[in-house]
Amino acid sequence: MATTAAKWVAPPTRPPLIETLVSGVDRYNPSNVGILEDYLYHQIRSQEYDCLANLAILKLYQFNPDLYNPDVVINILIKALTSAPFPDFSLCISLLDERPASATSTAAAANPDEPDPLPQLLPVLTQLHGLLQQCRFPRFWALYRSAAVEPLRDNYTVECVGFEDAVRDVAVRAVKAAFTSISRERLGSYLDLSGTELNAYIEKLGWTIDASTGVVSVPPNPDNQIESTVVQENIQLPQLTKIIAHAAQTSLPVVPAV
Structure with a gap:
């Protein structure tokens, strides 16, 4: 578990430049958002994953609504999806706030022919995440292969190298544990x-x-x-005497009946 936490905080594949951005105050510098977005697409192509760097993107979007890019957000959620049963997906969702709703008008004004896809895909992603968290893998695959998820498959997960194998890794972890x-x-x-x-x-x-x-x-x-564990308590007599004495001192006085 400690090894897993260490890899989450600092993946061995993280480049030194990204380490500098993520670890210091530069993570809040909006001029660095392009570097972090490029790193996300590197993760998409190379089957690497860096949740902390992706959360930094969402935080920059939160502070700077004009930087918001729905495609980037969707790809971040897709990568977080396959981290189950860890809470990465929920952490990402918590940084969206009202972003899908408020950013829709901004995106529509800038690109009237390209509506924001996030409001449509977010419920689908959330449902897929729930099925993975509940280890309902047959239901996950049925939904993922359905027509309702076609926009997500055709436009996003198809570009995420190894996505389906990453989902299978989630299933294998659950099987190994149970x-x-x-x-x-x-x-x-x-x-x-x-x-x-x-x-x-x-x-x-x-x-x-x-x-x-x-x-x-x-x-x-x-x-x-499954291994039985025997827990043996070893209380010495002086310790027991102190406990009894303390209990006697703190007990409430008995009120005589009238």
């Missing part, structure tokens, strides 16, 4: 994979399949191993 074995069909519904693709994915994970039963064995890890 199962020691799982049926091949059930795992396939979680990963939206079947046939040879599913077999190849399971092999890549290093998991094994029982050919006769179709059961996939999940290797032991600290989360899926």
